[in-house]
Amino acid sequence: MSAQTMTTSDRDTRHNERMQRKKTVVDEKIAAAQAERGVLLVNTGNGKGKSSAAFGLVVRALGHGMKVGVVQFIKSRGDTGEEKVLGGLPGVSWHVMGEGFTWETQDRARDVATAAAAWERARGFLRAPEIGLVVLDELNIALKYRYLEIDTVLADLLARPTMQHVVVTGRAAPPELVAAADTVTDMTPVKHAFAAGVKAMPGMEW
Amino acid sequence: MSAQTMTTSDRDTRHNERMQRKKTVVDEKIAAAQAERGVLLVNTGNGKGKSSAAFGLVVRALGHGMKVGVVQFIKSRGDTGEEKVLGGLPGVSWHVMGEGFTWETQDRARDVATAAAAWERARGFLRAPEIGLVVLDELNIALKYRYLEIDTVLADLLARPTMQHVVVTGRAAPPELVAAADTVTDMTPVKHAFAAGVKAMPGMEW
Structure with missing residues (x-):
């Protein structure tokens, strides 16, 4: 037929x-999938959706009564929609620890110090069993430029509480992190409005 | 050196x-990117993050004072973290219109009727300039199985208010939709915890 x-x-x-x-x-x-434990999730690639997917998971986690810790390693702006809405919700601890894009600071020594302080904050969450989800936004950028040592980061990630979920975002996730992760997604750009001349729009890009 | x-x-x-x-x-x-207008975003691919990235944008949009409309075309469960948190926020109109995964219903005629009703709801948002962001979650699945005609869907999408953003999610976005979109991301799976035997965890998968 x-x-x-x-x-x-x-x-x-x-x-x-x-x-x-x-x-x-x-x-x-x-x-066949019956193990219950916290997962290490990595959102990488050059496409859109790495951080926004992490913020979507913050919402999911809150909806299931979990507490959430967020550390932003690179972004410095305090006017994002995500922080305004999620940062104010009960159960969320939100820390913008960055000083802006790496090409804006143009100061590696300062970036290294900033990243170290951000990692101290992250480590606090990674040692707290009451935190169900930890978001390490743009951590991959700090690793890419070697502001932080991958070995230190991995040791702290692997020593976290058994049921704690972690989401790491940012382009160019290091292979060691990909190897250690449970779920890794490459946000692959097929096309992007920015390349077609559309300005970064509020509500879409921040 | x-x-x-x-x-x-x-x-x-x-x-x-x-x-x-x-x-x-x-x-x-x-x-070079100075055009200001609503964008049509498509999150597709087999990896994790398509819907959660859309929900992250809901948060961003709300943070900039926009109103948001959400239509879920396939999912039927009413216990998701995203609906519990976002569905209750002022400015959000959330509609779970699906009747479950296509392999659960096993009834194409009913799926077609369900999709038609969901599209009517979506069309209402697409004609409302006061809605800044419309999320059409899993619409790609309804298009893949031809529950809806791509021509009808595209005509309504393209006739929407100039400043309105739309996010469409789901595997296997049809080529016509990709062609019409401003930003398209393929969430490409590198690895997934489910394949390694980890159960779908609350806060991560729903």
Whole structure:
């Protein structure tokens, strides 16, 4: 039977059969995944969505009654929509520790000191079992420029409480972090409005 | 000078010079991007972060005083962290219109009717200039299974108010939608905790 002669009823029947088979496969996968523990998530790549996906998880975690700690390693602006809304919610501890983009500060020694202070804050969260989710926003940038040592960072991440989730964001995640992570997503740009001449819009980019 | 003999001071100087050059390039790009308008964003791919990035943008938009409309096309569960936190905030209109995963319903005719009702709700937002951001969560799934016609969807998207942002999520975005979008990100899975046997955890997956 060709697609041309397939009626709506045929298509419905085929679809329903395919979905029955899919359900069997999905159910088997769900049955196989029974470990319960905190996961280390890394959002990297050059596309949009690394930080915003982390903030979406803050919302999810809060909805399940968890406490959340956020450290922003690079961003310095205090007027972001995410901080205004999430920073004020009960259960959220939000720390903007950066001093701006690396090409704005143009001062590596100061960036290193800033990153060290931010890591101290992060370490506090990583030692607190009452914090269910820790967001380390743009940590990958601090690692990329070697403002922080990957070994120190990994040791603290791996020593965290068993049920604590951590999300690390930023371009160019180091291979050691990718290896240690449970879930890694590369936000791959297919196209971006900025390249087409659209200004960074409030509500979209900050 | 080899990396071995490079002192901290040398590294700092090189870094600072590189960042000065980078700033020039970045500043030029920012100067070239001056159009202000609503953007159509598509989060697709098989990796994690498509919906959570959309919810992160809901937070950003709210922080800038926008009103937000959310339509969930496939998900049916009413116990998600995102709905619990965001659905209750002033300025958010949240509609769970799905009846569950396609392999759970196993009923294409009913899925088509469900999608049509969800699109009517979406269309209401797309005709309302007071809504600054519209999230069409998992719309790509409804398009993939042809529960909705791509032509109808595109016509309504393109006729929306000039300053309105729209985020569409879901695997397998149709090429016509990708072509019409301003920003498209493919959330590409590098690895996923589920495949390693970790259960879908509250706060992470819903």
